[in-house]
Each structure stands twice: as structure tokens, then as C-alpha cells.
Amino acid sequence: MSIYNHFRKEELPFVERALEMLTLVERKQAMRLTDFLDPRQLAIMQSLTSQVHDVAVMPYGGFEGAERVRVIIHPAYFDPEPADFHLTLLHIGADQRFHRLEHRDVMGALLNAGLKREKFGDMLVDERGCYAVVADEVADFICSQVTHIHKTPVTFEKVEWESFEPPDEQYQEKTITVPSPRVDAVIGEVYHLSRAKALIPIRGGKVKVNWKVVDDPSSLLEAGDMVSLAGWGRFKLLDVAGPTKSGRIRMNIGLVT
Incomplete structure (x- = not known):
């Protein structure tokens, strides 16, 4: 099976660039610095290190817990410093x-x-x-x-x-109830969209869960998931509580401010 079969079509251009950088570092044994990557791109980059030998990747976004990071691709024996991330x-x-x-x-x-x-x-x-x-x-x-x-x-x-002391994550907390943890049900409730209207951006590839495009409306969300809807913002599913008397599921979500 080709390595490309593990990724979505829209991710393939990044996969190709990442493989080129990894292969170049392997061949030339020289450090390479990327632009900023989101968590999904970082995960792809890390997974692709299996395709090369004695090459490592080190992410850094300026502080512990940074979401977006630059990555140094380097020979395994090299130990990058924070200043190397520029x-x-x-x-x-x-x-x-x-x-x-x-x-x-x-x-x-x-x-x-x-x-x-x-x-x-x-x-x-x-x-x-x-x-x-x-x-x-x-x-x-x-x-x-x-x-x-x-x-x-x-x-x-x-x-x-x-x-610098990085601030804590800022959320506007909100409690919702949904019939199921399906992504279409949760997005519809969070953004006050009907189930039919929620399907349009999902099927159009406008929804990401943990920075990965999700176009299946029946995909299930779990506590800790970060969900984004292009043009609307994003929210984190903070926790899932027990069912209400009517059998609906109570969720606490945090809108990212």
C-alpha cells in the first residue's frame, strides 16, 4: 500500500513537501527549518519520519503548549536550540x-x-x-x-x-444537550443550525476535528476534541456529562475567544 493512501486528498501536497524535506535532510545531513505547522501537519510530519533513516523532527512554538510550531528536521545526532527556530x-x-x-x-x-x-x-x-x-x-x-x-x-x-508568561486558554463555556455525540448534532446545537444546514459545511470539508477534516456527519465527538467550522470559529468539547431525563446527552463546550 502506498504511503499516500493513509492521508486525505487535500493533505497530499503537504505530504509530498514533507517527504521532500525529510529526504533532503537524510541525503545532505543538514538541518532544515519549516514554516509554522498546525497540529495535524505536525502529526503528518512525525509519521513520515518512518520513511527515512537517522532523521528526527523537533517542534517548537516559543513556549510549552504552543499550538502552532516551527519544526527543525535534523540528523538524529544534532541537538537544536530554541534560537535555531528563529x-x-x-x-x-x-x-x-x-x-x-x-x-x-x-x-x-x-x-x-x-x-x-x-x-x-x-x-x-x-x-x-x-x-x-x-x-x-x-x-x-x-x-x-x-x-x-x-x-x-x-x-x-x-x-x-x-x-513572557503565556496566558491560560480562554474559553466562553456553554452547556448544551444533544441527541447524540455526532458531529452534525453537536455543531448544529453550538451554532444554532438545523441538522440540514449543519450538513452543508461538513460535506463541504469545512469542519475539522483536532485539525483534521471530517466530512462524515456521523463521526462521533469525544471529550477533549477541538472542533472548528470555517467562518464560524471553533470550540473545545470540555466534557460529556450523563444523560438528561429525556435521554439527551449533556455536554460542556468552550468557545475559543
């Missing part, structure tokens, strides 16, 4: 009295500035401030060119990693 931490200064910046606001501003998503990692927003992890090579451009997020004036300033 990450810059930017603090975003803004007057948030009238509009509180959210994760999607920061991401939208960077994309609108012409940056590719692969050039920036996690964006961290809480009451203490806003931060963005970016590739070194785009940090100066962001600091000089991104001056507003929506209509709010902002400044980007480089911060030393030693002074």
Missing part, C-alpha cells in the same frame, strides 16, 4: 476600552497585511495583553506596517522571551 515574540499595544481585541482580529490584521498564515504562530489574548509569535523574517515588517486592527491604532513591539 521565533520573535511581539507585544501588541492597543487601547481596548472600546473594542477588546480577539484572536481572529489579530490574525485578520496580519493576513490583510499580505502575510501568509505559515509565517505566524500562536496569537495570545487575555486581560494582561496581546501577543503574537512570528517568524523572525517578518517581524520588522509587522512592526512597521501593521498600525491598525479594525479601527483601533496598535503598536507591535519585540519582547524578550524570558519576560
